[in-house]
Amino acid sequence: MSDGYIEQLIKIISKLPSLGTRSARRIVLYMLKKRESVIPQLITALQNVYDNIKVCEVCGNYDTISPCSICTSTQREKHFLCVVQDINDLWALERGGLYKGQYHILGGVLSAIEGITPDDLSIDKLLARIDDENITEIILALPATVDGQITMHYISSLLKDKNIKITTLAQGIPVGAELDYMDDGTIKLALDMRKIL
Amino acid sequence: MSDGYIEQLIKIISKLPSLGTRSARRIVLYMLKKRESVIPQLITALQNVYDNIKVCEVCGNYDTISPCSICTSTQREKHFLCVVQDINDLWALERGGLYKGQYHILGGVLSAIEGITPDDLSIDKLLARIDDENITEIILALPATVDGQITMHYISSLLKDKNIKITTLAQGIPVGAELDYMDDGTIKLALDMRKIL
Numbered sequence: 001m002s003d004g005y006i007e008q009l010i011k012i013i014s015k016l017p018s019l020g021t022r023s024a025r026r027i028v029l030y031m032l033k034k035r036e037s038v039i040p041q042l043i044t045a046l047q048n049v050y051d052n053i054k055v056c057e058v059c060g061n062y063d064t065i066s067p068c069s070i071c072t073s074t075q076r077e078k079h080f081l082c083v084v085q086d087i088n089d090l091w092a093l094e095r096g097g098l099y100k101g102q103y104h105i106l107g108g109v110l111s112a113i114e115g116i117t118p119d120d121l122s123i124d125k126l127l128a129r130i131d132d133e134n135i136t137e138i139i140l141a142l143p144a145t146v147d148g149q150i151t152m153h154y155i156s157s158l159l160k161d162k163n164i165k166i167t168t169l170a171q172g173i174p175v176g177a178e179l180d181y182m183d184d185g186t187i188k189l190a191l192d193m194r195k196i197l
Numbered sequence: 198m199s200d201g202y203i204e205q206l207i208k209i210i211s212k213l214p215s216l217g218t219r220s221a222r223r224i225v226l227y228m229l230k231k232r233e234s235v236i237p238q239l240i241t242a243l244q245n246v247y248d249n250i251k252v253c254e255v256c257g258n259y260d261t262i263s264p265c266s267i268c269t270s271t272q273r274e275k276h277f278l279c280v281v282q283d284i285n286d287l288w289a290l291e292r293g294g295l296y297k298g299q300y301h302i303l304g305g306v307l308s309a310i311e312g313i314t315p316d317d318l319s320i321d322k323l324l325a326r327i328d329d330e331n332i333t334e335i336i337l338a339l340p341a342t343v344d345g346q347i348t349m350h351y352i353s354s355l356l357k358d359k360n361i362k363i364t365t366l367a368q369g370i371p372v373g374a375e376l377d378y379m380d381d382g383t384i385k386l387a388l389d390m391r392k393i394l
Contacts, residue, residue: 008245016227046239048206049206
Protein backbone atom coordinates (compact mmCIF):
# COMPACT_ATOMS: atom_id res chain seq x y z
CA MET A 1 0.00 0.00 0.00
CA SER A 2 3.00 2.26 -0.39
CA ASP A 3 1.42 4.31 -3.11
CA GLY A 4 -1.34 6.90 -3.22
CA TYR A 5 -2.60 6.02 -6.70
CA ILE A 6 -3.17 2.37 -5.82
CA GLU A 7 -4.85 3.28 -2.54
CA GLN A 8 -7.08 5.79 -4.32
CA LEU A 9 -8.22 3.20 -6.86
CA ILE A 10 -8.85 0.62 -4.12
CA LYS A 11 -10.91 3.17 -2.20
CA ILE A 12 -13.14 4.00 -5.18
CA ILE A 13 -13.65 0.36 -6.15
CA SER A 14 -14.36 -0.69 -2.55
CA LYS A 15 -17.38 1.63 -2.51
CA LEU A 16 -19.07 -0.05 -5.47
CA PRO A 17 -22.02 -2.30 -4.57
CA SER A 18 -21.23 -5.90 -3.56
CA LEU A 19 -17.57 -4.98 -3.01
CA GLY A 20 -15.51 -4.17 0.06
CA THR A 21 -11.91 -3.27 0.78
CA ARG A 22 -10.65 -6.85 0.55
CA SER A 23 -12.24 -7.62 -2.82
CA ALA A 24 -11.23 -4.15 -4.10
CA ARG A 25 -7.61 -4.95 -3.22
CA ARG A 26 -7.86 -8.27 -5.07
CA ILE A 27 -9.36 -6.52 -8.11
CA VAL A 28 -6.70 -3.81 -8.18
CA LEU A 29 -3.91 -6.38 -7.86
CA TYR A 30 -5.45 -8.31 -10.76
CA MET A 31 -5.65 -5.09 -12.81
CA LEU A 32 -2.02 -4.29 -12.10
CA LYS A 33 -0.95 -7.77 -13.16
CA LYS A 34 -2.98 -7.63 -16.37
CA ARG A 35 -2.64 -3.88 -16.84
CA GLU A 36 -2.26 -3.85 -20.62
CA SER A 37 -5.26 -6.07 -21.27
CA VAL A 38 -7.58 -4.76 -18.54
CA ILE A 39 -7.02 -1.10 -17.62
CA PRO A 40 -7.22 0.64 -21.05
CA GLN A 41 -10.21 -1.52 -22.03
CA LEU A 42 -12.03 -0.62 -18.81
CA ILE A 43 -11.24 3.10 -19.18
CA THR A 44 -12.61 3.08 -22.74
CA ALA A 45 -15.76 1.23 -21.69
CA LEU A 46 -16.36 3.65 -18.81
CA GLN A 47 -15.75 6.65 -21.05
CA ASN A 48 -18.16 5.31 -23.69
CA VAL A 49 -20.88 4.80 -21.10
CA TYR A 50 -20.23 8.21 -19.58
CA ASP A 51 -20.28 10.02 -22.93
CA ASN A 52 -23.12 8.18 -24.64
CA ILE A 53 -25.66 6.78 -22.20
CA LYS A 54 -28.61 8.95 -21.28
CA VAL A 55 -31.91 8.44 -19.48
CA CYS A 56 -34.91 7.93 -21.79
CA GLU A 57 -37.29 10.86 -21.26
CA VAL A 58 -40.30 8.61 -21.83
CA CYS A 59 -39.74 5.41 -19.86
CA GLY A 60 -36.61 6.08 -17.78
CA ASN A 61 -34.46 3.38 -19.45
CA TYR A 62 -30.76 3.93 -20.18
CA ASP A 63 -29.81 4.12 -23.83
CA THR A 64 -27.69 6.06 -26.31
CA ILE A 65 -30.84 7.75 -27.59
CA SER A 66 -33.84 9.38 -25.91
CA PRO A 67 -36.59 8.28 -26.39
CA CYS A 68 -34.84 4.92 -26.10
CA SER A 69 -34.70 2.14 -28.67
CA ILE A 70 -37.53 0.26 -26.91
CA CYS A 71 -39.83 3.31 -26.90
CA THR A 72 -39.07 4.09 -30.55
CA SER A 73 -39.09 0.50 -31.85
CA THR A 74 -41.68 -0.21 -34.53
CA GLN A 75 -41.38 -3.92 -33.74
CA ARG A 76 -42.91 -3.59 -30.29
CA GLU A 77 -46.51 -3.57 -29.18
CA LYS A 78 -47.46 0.03 -28.29
CA HIS A 79 -50.48 -0.66 -26.12
CA PHE A 80 -48.89 -2.83 -23.46
CA LEU A 81 -47.06 -1.07 -20.67
CA CYS A 82 -44.97 -2.97 -18.12
CA VAL A 83 -44.23 -1.04 -14.92
CA VAL A 84 -40.98 -2.09 -13.21
CA GLN A 85 -39.20 -0.87 -10.11
CA ASP A 86 -35.82 -0.26 -11.67
CA ILE A 87 -33.74 -0.76 -14.80
CA ASN A 88 -32.28 -4.10 -13.71
CA ASP A 89 -35.84 -5.47 -13.77
CA LEU A 90 -36.22 -4.20 -17.34
CA TRP A 91 -32.90 -5.90 -18.18
CA ALA A 92 -34.13 -9.14 -16.61
CA LEU A 93 -37.33 -9.08 -18.69
CA GLU A 94 -35.42 -8.16 -21.87
CA ARG A 95 -32.96 -11.04 -21.35
CA GLY A 96 -35.86 -13.45 -21.66
CA GLY A 97 -36.95 -11.62 -24.80
CA LEU A 98 -40.56 -12.73 -24.28
CA TYR A 99 -42.15 -9.39 -23.49
CA LYS A 100 -42.65 -7.21 -26.55
CA GLY A 101 -44.44 -4.16 -25.16
CA GLN A 102 -43.33 -0.86 -23.63
CA TYR A 103 -41.80 -0.22 -20.20
CA HIS A 104 -42.13 2.35 -17.48
CA ILE A 105 -39.44 2.63 -14.80
CA LEU A 106 -41.05 3.65 -11.53
CA GLY A 107 -37.74 4.40 -9.80
CA GLY A 108 -38.63 2.51 -6.62
CA VAL A 109 -41.64 1.36 -4.63
CA LEU A 110 -43.61 3.12 -1.92
CA SER A 111 -42.05 2.58 1.50
CA ALA A 112 -43.16 3.92 4.83
CA ILE A 113 -39.87 2.91 6.44
CA GLU A 114 -37.65 4.52 3.81
CA GLY A 115 -40.03 7.46 3.46
CA ILE A 116 -40.71 6.94 -0.25
CA THR A 117 -43.99 8.63 -1.19
CA PRO A 118 -45.84 8.73 -4.55
CA ASP A 119 -44.07 12.04 -5.30
CA ASP A 120 -40.70 10.26 -5.29
CA LEU A 121 -41.80 7.84 -8.01
CA SER A 122 -42.64 8.60 -11.64
CA ILE A 123 -46.36 7.93 -11.11
CA ASP A 124 -47.63 11.20 -12.63
CA LYS A 125 -45.66 10.46 -15.77
CA LEU A 126 -47.14 6.96 -15.82
CA LEU A 127 -50.70 8.32 -15.65
CA ALA A 128 -49.93 10.81 -18.43
CA ARG A 129 -48.48 8.04 -20.61
CA ILE A 130 -51.54 5.82 -20.12
CA ASP A 131 -53.74 8.58 -21.52
CA ASP A 132 -51.37 9.84 -24.22
CA GLU A 133 -50.30 6.47 -25.59
CA ASN A 134 -53.67 4.69 -25.54
CA ILE A 135 -52.41 1.93 -23.28
CA THR A 136 -54.85 -0.99 -23.10
CA GLU A 137 -53.03 -3.21 -20.60
CA ILE A 138 -50.69 -2.30 -17.79
CA ILE A 139 -48.56 -5.07 -16.28
CA LEU A 140 -47.42 -4.23 -12.76
CA ALA A 141 -44.14 -6.20 -12.53
CA LEU A 142 -43.14 -4.85 -9.13
CA PRO A 143 -41.33 -6.88 -6.46
CA ALA A 144 -43.32 -9.53 -4.59
CA THR A 145 -42.63 -7.76 -1.29
CA VAL A 146 -45.04 -5.95 1.00
CA ASP A 147 -43.89 -2.57 -0.36
CA GLY A 148 -44.20 -3.84 -3.92
CA GLN A 149 -47.75 -5.10 -3.26
CA ILE A 150 -48.77 -1.82 -1.65
CA THR A 151 -47.41 0.12 -4.63
CA MET A 152 -49.33 -2.11 -7.05
CA HIS A 153 -52.56 -1.56 -5.09
CA TYR A 154 -51.92 2.17 -5.01
CA ILE A 155 -51.34 2.38 -8.76
CA SER A 156 -54.34 0.22 -9.56
CA SER A 157 -56.53 2.40 -7.30
CA LEU A 158 -55.46 5.44 -9.35
CA LEU A 159 -56.44 3.64 -12.55
CA LYS A 160 -59.79 2.24 -11.43
CA ASP A 161 -61.84 4.79 -13.43
CA LYS A 162 -59.90 4.25 -16.61
CA ASN A 163 -60.95 1.58 -19.08
CA ILE A 164 -57.71 -0.37 -18.83
CA LYS A 165 -56.71 -3.94 -18.01
CA ILE A 166 -54.40 -4.14 -15.00
CA THR A 167 -52.40 -7.33 -14.51
CA THR A 168 -49.53 -8.52 -12.35
CA LEU A 169 -46.97 -11.31 -12.67
CA ALA A 170 -48.09 -14.77 -11.52
CA GLN A 171 -46.72 -15.87 -8.18
CA GLY A 172 -45.87 -19.39 -7.07
CA ILE A 173 -43.05 -21.94 -7.11
CA PRO A 174 -40.26 -20.91 -9.53
CA VAL A 175 -39.51 -23.28 -12.42
CA GLY A 176 -36.98 -25.93 -11.33
CA ALA A 177 -37.22 -25.09 -7.64
CA GLU A 178 -37.52 -27.73 -4.94
CA LEU A 179 -40.28 -27.37 -2.36
CA ASP A 180 -37.79 -28.04 0.40
CA TYR A 181 -36.08 -24.73 -0.32
CA MET A 182 -39.25 -22.63 -0.56
CA ASP A 183 -40.35 -20.36 2.25
CA ASP A 184 -43.70 -20.96 3.94
CA GLY A 185 -45.28 -17.89 2.38
CA THR A 186 -44.55 -19.11 -1.15
CA ILE A 187 -45.82 -22.62 -0.37
CA LYS A 188 -49.04 -21.24 1.14
CA LEU A 189 -49.57 -18.97 -1.87
CA ALA A 190 -48.84 -21.77 -4.35
CA LEU A 191 -51.35 -24.02 -2.55
CA ASP A 192 -54.02 -21.31 -2.36
CA MET A 193 -53.57 -20.49 -6.03
CA ARG A 194 -53.33 -24.13 -7.15
CA LYS A 195 -54.53 -24.84 -10.68
CA ILE A 196 -56.46 -27.75 -12.16
CA LEU A 197 -54.16 -29.84 -14.34
CA MET B 198 -29.58 -4.47 -21.89
CA SER B 199 -30.55 -2.61 -25.03
CA ASP B 200 -27.26 -0.94 -25.48
CA GLY B 201 -23.81 -2.12 -26.56
CA TYR B 202 -21.82 0.26 -24.36
CA ILE B 203 -23.55 -0.86 -21.19
CA GLU B 204 -23.18 -4.54 -22.12
CA GLN B 205 -19.50 -4.03 -22.91
CA LEU B 206 -18.85 -2.43 -19.51
CA ILE B 207 -20.78 -5.19 -17.72
CA LYS B 208 -18.74 -7.82 -19.58
CA ILE B 209 -15.39 -6.30 -18.60
CA ILE B 210 -16.39 -5.80 -14.97
CA SER B 211 -17.86 -9.31 -14.70
CA LYS B 212 -14.43 -10.77 -15.46
CA LEU B 213 -12.74 -9.08 -12.52
CA PRO B 214 -11.95 -11.36 -9.57
CA SER B 215 -14.75 -11.97 -7.06
CA LEU B 216 -17.35 -10.61 -9.52
CA GLY B 217 -19.80 -12.26 -11.89
CA THR B 218 -22.42 -11.05 -14.35
CA ARG B 219 -25.03 -10.34 -11.70
CA SER B 220 -22.77 -8.24 -9.49
CA ALA B 221 -21.31 -6.51 -12.58
CA ARG B 222 -24.84 -5.51 -13.63
CA ARG B 223 -25.52 -4.13 -10.17
CA ILE B 224 -22.24 -2.17 -10.24
CA VAL B 225 -22.91 -0.70 -13.71
CA LEU B 226 -26.42 0.33 -12.71
CA TYR B 227 -24.98 2.02 -9.63
CA MET B 228 -22.40 3.79 -11.80
CA LEU B 229 -25.10 4.98 -14.20
CA LYS B 230 -27.16 6.35 -11.34
CA LYS B 231 -24.20 8.15 -9.78
CA ARG B 232 -22.44 8.81 -13.07
CA GLU B 233 -21.13 12.29 -12.25
CA SER B 234 -19.68 11.33 -8.92
CA VAL B 235 -18.39 7.84 -9.78
CA ILE B 236 -17.39 7.40 -13.44
CA PRO B 237 -14.97 10.33 -13.98
CA GLN B 238 -13.34 9.64 -10.62
CA LEU B 239 -12.85 5.98 -11.48
CA ILE B 240 -11.46 6.80 -14.94
CA THR B 241 -8.94 9.21 -13.42
CA ALA B 242 -7.89 6.70 -10.77
CA LEU B 243 -7.44 3.96 -13.38
CA GLN B 244 -5.48 6.29 -15.67
CA ASN B 245 -3.22 7.36 -12.79
CA VAL B 246 -2.46 3.76 -11.89
CA TYR B 247 -1.92 2.85 -15.54
CA ASP B 248 0.43 5.79 -16.19
CA ASN B 249 2.39 5.84 -12.98
CA ILE B 250 2.63 2.45 -11.33
CA LYS B 251 5.60 0.27 -12.20
CA VAL B 252 7.11 -2.93 -10.85
CA CYS B 253 10.10 -2.40 -8.54
CA GLU B 254 13.14 -3.92 -10.24
CA VAL B 255 14.59 -4.96 -6.88
CA CYS B 256 11.75 -6.50 -4.83
CA GLY B 257 8.84 -6.77 -7.27
CA ASN B 258 6.54 -4.36 -5.39
CA TYR B 259 4.28 -1.90 -7.24
CA ASP B 260 5.17 1.76 -6.85
CA THR B 261 5.54 5.01 -8.77
CA ILE B 262 9.31 4.65 -8.57
CA SER B 263 11.69 1.75 -9.18
CA PRO B 264 13.44 0.80 -6.95
CA CYS B 265 10.35 1.31 -4.84
CA SER B 266 9.93 3.54 -1.80
CA ILE B 267 10.45 0.58 0.56
CA CYS B 268 13.72 -0.47 -1.14
CA THR B 269 15.04 3.10 -1.17
CA SER B 270 13.81 4.14 2.28
CA THR B 271 16.54 5.18 4.68
CA GLN B 272 14.18 4.53 7.60
CA ARG B 273 14.10 0.78 7.04
CA GLU B 274 16.42 -1.96 8.23
CA LYS B 275 18.54 -3.06 5.24
CA HIS B 276 19.64 -6.46 6.52
CA PHE B 277 16.24 -8.05 7.06
CA LEU B 278 14.55 -9.54 4.04
CA CYS B 279 10.96 -10.81 4.17
CA VAL B 280 10.01 -13.20 1.36
CA VAL B 281 6.30 -13.10 0.47
CA GLN B 282 4.25 -14.91 -2.14
CA ASP B 283 2.58 -11.89 -3.67
CA ILE B 284 2.04 -8.17 -3.28
CA ASN B 285 -1.16 -8.49 -1.27
CA ASP B 286 0.93 -10.23 1.42
CA LEU B 287 3.29 -7.26 1.40
CA TRP B 288 0.27 -4.95 1.72
CA ALA B 289 -1.00 -7.02 4.66
CA LEU B 290 2.34 -6.76 6.47
CA GLU B 291 2.63 -3.04 5.71
CA ARG B 292 -0.88 -2.37 7.06
CA GLY B 293 0.30 -3.60 10.44
CA GLY B 294 3.33 -1.34 10.12
CA LEU B 295 5.33 -3.57 12.46
CA TYR B 296 7.88 -4.93 10.01
CA LYS B 297 10.59 -2.44 9.12
CA GLY B 298 12.89 -4.46 6.82
CA GLN B 299 13.03 -5.15 3.09
CA TYR B 300 10.73 -7.36 1.01
CA HIS B 301 11.12 -9.83 -1.81
CA ILE B 302 8.08 -10.83 -3.87
CA LEU B 303 8.45 -14.45 -4.93
CA GLY B 304 5.58 -14.32 -7.43
CA GLY B 305 4.00 -17.59 -6.22
CA VAL B 306 4.93 -20.84 -4.49
CA LEU B 307 6.17 -24.13 -5.90
CA SER B 308 3.30 -26.36 -6.97
CA ALA B 309 3.44 -29.78 -8.56
CA ILE B 310 -0.27 -29.60 -9.45
CA GLU B 311 -0.09 -26.18 -11.11
CA GLY B 312 3.34 -26.96 -12.59
CA ILE B 313 5.11 -24.08 -10.89
CA THR B 314 8.86 -24.78 -10.74
CA PRO B 315 11.70 -22.74 -9.19
CA ASP B 316 12.28 -21.15 -12.62
CA ASP B 317 8.82 -19.56 -12.46
CA LEU B 318 9.62 -17.78 -9.20
CA SER B 319 12.13 -15.00 -8.57
CA ILE B 320 14.44 -17.29 -6.58
CA ASP B 321 17.65 -16.50 -8.52
CA LYS B 322 17.07 -12.83 -7.86
CA LEU B 323 16.51 -13.61 -4.17
CA LEU B 324 19.85 -15.45 -3.92
CA ALA B 325 21.63 -12.60 -5.69
CA ARG B 326 20.05 -10.06 -3.32
CA ILE B 327 21.10 -12.04 -0.24
CA ASP B 328 24.74 -11.82 -1.37
CA ASP B 329 24.65 -8.27 -2.73
CA GLU B 330 22.75 -6.65 0.10
CA ASN B 331 24.46 -8.38 3.06
CA ILE B 332 21.19 -9.79 4.34
CA THR B 333 21.58 -11.23 7.84
CA GLU B 334 18.07 -12.59 8.37
CA ILE B 335 15.55 -13.86 5.87
CA ILE B 336 11.93 -14.22 7.02
CA LEU B 337 10.00 -16.70 4.90
CA ALA B 338 6.43 -15.34 5.19
CA LEU B 339 4.92 -17.81 2.72
CA PRO B 340 1.43 -19.32 3.08
CA ALA B 341 0.91 -22.00 5.73
CA THR B 342 -0.13 -24.49 3.03
CA VAL B 343 1.66 -27.63 1.84
CA ASP B 344 2.97 -25.78 -1.23
CA GLY B 345 4.06 -22.86 0.93
CA GLN B 346 5.90 -25.19 3.33
CA ILE B 347 7.63 -27.00 0.46
CA THR B 348 8.74 -23.69 -1.01
CA MET B 349 10.11 -22.58 2.34
CA HIS B 350 12.07 -25.84 2.70
CA TYR B 351 13.37 -25.50 -0.86
CA ILE B 352 14.58 -21.93 -0.29
CA SER B 353 16.16 -22.75 3.06
CA SER B 354 17.99 -25.72 1.48
CA LEU B 355 19.49 -23.34 -1.10
CA LEU B 356 20.69 -21.09 1.71
CA LYS B 357 22.12 -23.70 4.05
CA ASP B 358 25.78 -22.89 3.19
CA LYS B 359 25.34 -19.18 3.68
CA ASN B 360 25.84 -17.62 7.07
CA ILE B 361 22.30 -16.33 7.38
CA LYS B 362 19.47 -16.65 9.88
CA ILE B 363 16.35 -18.16 8.29
CA THR B 364 13.05 -17.68 10.11
CA THR B 365 9.38 -18.22 9.38
CA LEU B 366 6.19 -16.77 10.87
CA ALA B 367 4.92 -18.41 14.05
CA GLN B 368 1.96 -20.74 13.58
CA GLY B 369 -0.83 -21.41 16.03
CA ILE B 370 -4.21 -20.11 17.11
CA PRO B 371 -4.92 -16.61 15.67
CA VAL B 372 -5.48 -13.79 18.18
CA GLY B 373 -9.15 -13.63 19.17
CA ALA B 374 -10.04 -16.98 17.61
CA GLU B 375 -12.18 -19.57 19.36
CA LEU B 376 -10.88 -23.13 19.58
CA ASP B 377 -14.24 -24.43 18.44
CA TYR B 378 -13.72 -22.87 15.01
CA MET B 379 -10.14 -24.08 14.52
CA ASP B 380 -9.32 -27.05 12.27
CA ASP B 381 -7.66 -30.13 13.78
CA GLY B 382 -4.32 -29.38 12.12
CA THR B 383 -4.08 -25.97 13.77
CA ILE B 384 -5.09 -27.37 17.16
CA LYS B 385 -2.51 -30.18 16.92
CA LEU B 386 0.20 -27.71 15.90
CA ALA B 387 -0.74 -25.28 18.66
CA LEU B 388 -0.57 -28.12 21.21
CA ASP B 389 2.75 -29.45 19.90
CA MET B 390 4.26 -25.97 19.91
CA ARG B 391 2.78 -24.98 23.28
CA LYS B 392 4.78 -22.48 25.32
CA ILE B 393 5.43 -22.20 29.06
CA LEU B 394 3.52 -19.24 30.49
